[in-house]
Amino acid sequence: SAKCSAEKIAVYAGSLDSDNAQRLILMTDLxxxxxxxxxxxxFQPKVKIRxxxxxxxxxxxxxxxxxxxxxxxxxxxxxxxxxxxxxRLTYWVLAAAxxxxxxxxxxxxxxxxxxxxxxxxxxxxxxxxxxxxxxxTWGGSPDWIQFELTESCIMDDLSAAQHVxxxxxxxxxxxxxxxxxxxxxxxxxxxxxxxDYIKIDQSFxxxxxxxxxxxxxxxxIIELAHSxxxxxxxxxxxxxxxxxxxxxWGCEEVQGYCISKPISGHDFQSWNRAFV
Ligand code: C2E
Ligand code: CA
Ligand code: CA
Ligand code: CA
Numbered sequence: 185s186a187k188c189s190a191e192k193i194a195v196y197a198g199s200l201d202s203d204n205a206q207r208l209i210l211m212t213d214l215x216x217x218x219x220x221x222x223x224x225x226x227f228q229p230k231v232k233i234r235x236x237x238x239x240x241x242x243x244x245x246x247x248x249x250x251x252x253x254x255x256x257x258x259x260x261x262x263x264x265x266x267x268x269x270x271x272r273l274t275y276w277v278l279a280a281a282x283x284x285x286x287x288x289x290x291x292x293x294x295x296x297x298x299x300x301x302x303x304x305x306x307x308x309x310x311x312x313x314x315x316x317x318x319x320x321t322w323g324g325s326p327d328w329i330q331f332e333l334t335e336s337c338i339m340d341d342l343s344a345a346q347h348v349x350x351x352x353x354x355x356x357x358x359x360x361x362x363x364x365x366x367x368x369x370x371x372x373x374x375x376x377x378x379x380d381y382i383k384i385d386q387s388f389x390x391x392x393x394x395x396x397x398x399x400x401x402x403x404x405i406i407e408l409a410h411s412x413x414x415x416x417x418x419x420x421x422x423x424x425x426x427x428x429x430x431x432x433w434g435c436e437e438v439q440g441y442c443i444s445k446p447i448s449g450h451d452f453q454s455w456n457r458a459f460v
Contacts, residue, residue: 211267213249214260218272222248225280226446227297229455230417230439233431238456240296240330242439243281244446245273261302270304274311278318281329284449286322293453298330298360303337306344312351326356332383333359335367346376353378360417365405374412382409386420386440393425406433 217223227241247255264270281297288294305311319328331352338345338361349359359378363385384405388398402418409416418430421440430438447455 207263207267210260210263211269214247214264214267214269214273217247217249218269218276222250223273223276223280224248225277225284225449227284227449227452228439228446229295229444229452229459230298230437231443233427233435233438236459238295238459239437240298241452242298242300242332242446243277243284244300245277265302265304270302271308274299274301274305274308275314275318278315278329279321282318282322282324285324285328287449288453289324289328291453293456294328295456296327296330296358298332300332300362301337303340306333306337306341306348311348312355315352315357316355330358330360332362334362335364338373338377339367342373342376349378365401371408374408374414379412379414381415381417381437383417383419383439384435389418389420389426389430389440390422392429393423399429402430402435403433406435410434 224246225243226246227243229238230240230242231238245257245261247257247260249255261270261273264273277299281299285294285297308314315329319325333345333349352359358380360381360383361374361377361379362383364382365388366385382405384402388401388405390398392398392402406416415436416434417437417439418426418435419439421427421430421438421442423442427438427442444455
């Protein structure tokens with residue numbers, strides 16, 4: 185009835201208002217978090233599947249919100265993108281990762297730190313300058329930092345992606361295609377990009393031992409990557425069974441709870457020392 189839909193509209197408008205209010209609060213909060221000390225990084229190791237030698241870590245951002253408590257990136261990265269705050273967040277992550285790497289170098293525990301870029305970062309004309317500037321601040325070099333980009337972020341603007349990836353590659357940085365398998369059906373773009381590694385999305389990896397379809401997809405991704413001279417990392421490896429299957433199929437590296445959960449920089453140093 186008319187009454188009913190009028191009520192619905194009223195309710196909808198009300199919730200929109202409070203959504204907007206929520207968003208405004210979150211935006212102010214996130215700005216403060218980036219400028220202050222509410223963000224921090226955790227690090228998740230990646231290892232060579234054969235030797236179990238550590239090959240690097242991935243930096244994963246966390247937000248310690250004073251009222252909401254610990255927030256995972258899934259709760260605020262999309263928001264940061266829409267609110268125009270992702271560039272500053274990426275700069276924050278970059279600076280924090282380089283600073284951490286400097287500490288690790290000081291104690292002889294250094295490995296490359298991979299950071300996640302968003303599609304907005306690919307359109308940031310100052311990205312390169314910023315990356316090199318952050319490294320210069322701490323006397324670092326391009327082997328300190330690596331970059332992970334999702335397929336969908338690349339397909340958002342393929343020519344922008346191509347341009348930035350070429351620049352990063354020429355400067356000596358390694359590039360990972362993240363969440364591989366989820367984003368795009370055509371794989372021809374891979375030929376046009378300077379890519380060092382593919383990371384197979386955890387949704388294919390997790391149930392590998394119990395799902396023939398996942399197994400088939402993972403095997404063909406590995407084959408495809410190798411035919412293009414690209415190495416493969418499987419993410420979300422939670423069991424020894426899955427790790428053994430991946431090793432048989434020629435996957436080069438693994439990351440997941442089976443090796444380690446994301447841990448603090450401090451914990452990583454002792455993890456690394458004990459692991460090696
Ligand atoms: P991602 O890059 O695919 O990162 C992997 C996510 O899977 C992480 O969640 C990690 O904690 C989780 N994970 C790792 N191993 C396992 C496993 O064996 N089993 C299971 N169930 N999960 C595992 P997290 O830290 O919550 O990050 C979620 C997403 O947020 C990331 O997905 C990434 O896309 C994004 N993200 C994280 N940090 C940043 C950042 O600094 N910048 C940007 N732009 N995005 C970020
Ligand atoms: Ca990633
Ligand atoms: Ca991923
Ligand atoms: Ca993912």
